[in-house]
Amino acid sequence: MNVLLPSTAEDLWRILGDNPDALLCAGGTDLLVKVRAGMIRPVSLVCLERLDDFRGIRDEGDTFSIGACTPHTEIVTSSAIDAFLQVLKKAVHVLGSPPIRNMATLGGNICTASPAGDTLPALYALDAELELWSRSHVRRLPIDQFITGPGKTTLRKGEVLAAVRVRKPAGKFIHHFEKVGQRQAMSISIANLAALVKVDQTDTIENISLAWGSVGPTIVRSREVETALKGTKLSVEGLKQVFPLIDRALSPISDVRASSTYRRRVSANLLLRLAVHEGCRT
Amino acid sequence: MISLTFVLNGKITTIETPPDRRVIDLLREDFGLTAAKEGCGTGECGACTILVDGESRLSCLMLAAQLEGRSVTTVEGLEEGTNRVGRIQAAFIRHGAVQCGFCTPGMVLAVSDLLDREPKPDRERIREGISGNLCRCTGYQKIVDAVEAVISETRGKGQNT
Structure with a gap:
């Protein structure tokens, strides 16, 4: 396997032109594991680390x-x-x-x-x-x-x-991310949730975006859940109201790390963590 | 084959090597430097940790060509007591932080990278700093104790590094 390390964009385009079947390699922490396991067999690798x-x-x-x-x-x-x-x-x-x-x-x-x-x-x-x-x-x-x-x-x-x-999020948002894995470090997510929430002086949700990982073929962003939460109070009770909508939005699989049932339950519960921000006006 | 030139433990080195040779194999087999170990071969155990331009990296997930012009440090390049990595090693010995020893070279270099970025981490931050290095013997307590000792010695001497 040839390994090429362009250091300028010009170099990169020339190398990609000469090696149309080359595979791009960024940090290599995923790709080189697959190469080693024989899952992929690139003829040449273009490492992007010097660009x-x-x-x-x-x-x-x-x-x-x-x-x-x-x-x-x-x-x-x-x-x-x-x-x-x-x-x-x-x-x-x-x-x-x-x-x-x-x-x-x-x-x-x-x-x-x-x-x-x-x-x-x-x-x-x-x-x-x-x-x-x-x-x-x-x-x-x-x-x-x-x-x-x-x-x-x-x-x-x-x-x-x-x-x-x-x-940059306009105005003050609560920035939330929580990952559930089998251990604290070096673990693959069983489920995770990223959230941006803006509340007013009365803890009413003005704006919210929610994205779940590891519970579908790609990241799950549900406009339905977000719309339902807008205008409601940021509280455990309020957040629980959208659980049926969350359940509909997710399509998790069962694998070695967790069952789909567990993933559904933990994904919904991850939302409740946002209630810790109740009363902390942002 | 490529002609690869890089700095290995402070010395400029040139070697003929296939560009896709893994750095762990290059170090262990071509240079006889066996401190970096292959544990998992997939970047999860940290036993193959080396420093590249001072940053911890996994030599099982690097290819020889990537080293061109870089500076590589393994624990072999360090003499005990003469610099910080030497002091880390000495503290590991004193605190019983070495049992089977397989994780130790990687662990020492991970600690060096951590202390470079953050001179006075607390126990939790120390644990985070070594979270990419698995140890199956010590239960980590003695390793964290050793790192704390390095930090307090350094402070005692009034040095920053």
Whole structure:
């Protein structure tokens, strides 16, 4: 297997032109496991780790542009992310382990498109937009139009995920992320929930976005649940009212980690954690 | 084959190697540096941890070509007592943080990366810092004790690193 390491976008396009069947490798923490296991046998691998144009966190005023090749450690230690995108920070904080976070990247987590990818619910809740570059073209599309199923994306041949664009939530939001796994570190999510909630002075929900991970073929975002919660009080009783709607929105599987019944129950209960913010006006 | 040049434990090194050779194999078989161990081979146990440009990375999930121009540190490159990693090793010995020893080289380097980023972590943060390194002997208590000892010694000496 040939291993190529372009350091400029120009290099990258030339290499991809010369090696149309090459596989893109970001941090490699998922891909190289599959290569080693013989699940995929690429002729050449194009490692994106030296492409500075695809790396780093840029504050563009009302939006952050996060380079797809930014390692998770850089996201979790960024003061800008800490100030504006806590929900993403919380998700990255429970992803893998320190060495995994040093190697693995945000773009890698997106393109792997695992239903259990830890950053994905946060990015869905934030309505992240992806910037895809090819030699002569740039296109942007919402993350929920990019990921189409487990391990499946609409990435085209010759195209590279360059950046993740996230608008700063306008006004003060509760940023919530909780993951249920079999242990605290290095675990794959059994279910997780990312939430952005805005409440008024009377604890009435003004705005809410909710995204569940690991309980469907891709991340589950239910507008029905969100609409039902708007205008209600942020309380355990109020949140319980939407349990039947949540149950309808999810389609979890049973696997080695948990049964679908458990996943349904824990996913609904994860929502109740939002009630800890009751009375803490934001 | 590629001609690979990188800094290995402080020395500039060039070697002919297949570009897709795993770094763990390169270190253990080609250089005879056997501190980094292969536990799981899938990035979950941390026994193969090395430092690349000072950051902890998993050598079972890296390919030789990725090392070009980088600086690699394994515990073999460190002399006991002369620098922080040496002090970490000494504290591990004093506190009984080494039993079978399989996880120790990776654990020491994970601690070094942690203390680089955060000079005075509390016990919970220490646990987080070593959460990618599995130890099946110690139950981690003695390892955390050893790291705490390194932190308090460092503070006692009034050093930052």
